[in-house]
Amino acid sequence: MIALLVCASSISAHAALTSDNSERRIQVRQGSNVYIEPSTNNSIHSPGVTMLSGDNATNGDSMQGLIAQKQRDFNLDARLSIEENKRVNINRRPPTYGTEHNHDGHETGNNDDNDAVSVDFNVWLNNNSYRAKQVAEYQRYLSSQVGAKNVPPLSQLLTTARSWSKCGYEPYQLPPQELWANIVPTLRLYSELKQQGILPASSEIRSVYRSPGLNDCAGGADSSKHMNASAMDIWVPEYEYNPWQRSTMQDGLCQFWQYQGSGHNFGLGLYATGAIHLDTDGYRKWGFNHASSGSPCRY
Template sequence: MKKSNVTLGLIVISLGICSCTTPTHQQPVQKKPQPPRFNVLHPIKIKKITPVSYYVWLEKQNNHQRVKAYKDFLSSQGVTMVAPDFELFRSARGWEECHYDQYDIPDQSVWVNAVPTLKLLQKLVNIGILTDFELTSAYRSPLLNACVGGAKESSHMQNAAVDFRIGPEFPTSFEETDIADTKIKLCKFWQTEGAKYNMGLGVYSTGQIHIDTKGFRTWGPDHTWHSSICGEKIP
């Protein structure tokens, strides 16, 4: 009888110990996911898919051979391509309304004019100012330039300019901040190094940015330096 009581007491004590030492499992604290953003401080390898429209255009007439000849020339001049072919050969954003081809190849007489501008673009990429960007217009024929409302003496007609957009077409608020930072860096480069490259820099409210090498100047939405965000000295 006494032995049974002792055994029962040990079982009770043992159960009590087990219940006191059972580990408590706590749910890990879930971190709130942050919206994605691109980092303009470091180059990002962005994979771009060539649109079918570009391949279709290449097969027309002798466009394939003309593209190769132009790219061979640029390579011979030390130009490194920092944008895909389909961006380099874009004509203008208003091509469709103007019943024009989406892509175009400049006449051989103005090929050389692209060299300093494309090397400048290459410089901006190499030093990390431009990372996530997309060319939206390069060479424009006089006919297309007039139709889209380009300047009468536009450097696009001379094959000496490129337009581009920083970041995605429809940026998030986080991406807007990075885009603004990149524009400030671009302005600072223009102020400190632009004269050496004979750099023209236009920054528009649409998000489009224009660079050329036809004169050291800057302008904004009203096509004067007064509206340029680069007009004030950046420390």
């Protein structure tokens, strides 16, 4: 089977034919960015993959013609979604906390994780000018929707699954533009919880958008709300070793969920480790076993 992957060059978009033992690819590159043109066929394969079969798969003229056609059709614009899928060479350090997943893929623990690594957000951001431009547009969009003071630091808001390194991804992910609106009601909910003192000002966001590939590798559920950018996992560092404060905070979240959660379509996941999942994609609650009966909320 023949897969065709379209990518781009910084000077001028050009196509190149490569091959290995199992497939041939068309690549178009621009700098270090990889752009994937959505496939227009009905193949069961991934978007951006065009399949050839029979004589077309081995006919050099057909292949070269397809390269030329892809080069003519390829359009470099902001509508294309980019999924970062490359390893980052960094210096490892002892982790401050790790990840434990339940079957839904929520990051529920603070146990040691030898795969945890430290990557400076500004280094990641400025390593790619196109990425920096898109992130700036994302920040402007969120500011226009919720107000600049209610936009969390981008170094938190773009964090993804903490198993990113072992899965071969980068530590931060920008959601595709068509998903940007999904995080807006969740940001409003997060801001309201902090304004009411239910969540302390020191609360930190530690996982938001996960691309489908990373979500699958990290053990997330097929229907994980992280994939549509409507969910966030948070924690409160100073409560990590203070069960009383953590329990008091959870009680406040449960009361808010009971009396005001329906209007926010509030999905609340609370875990014994202190991890908190928030989304605005369904009024429900759960605990570590992802069952309503396992939630600390007893209302």
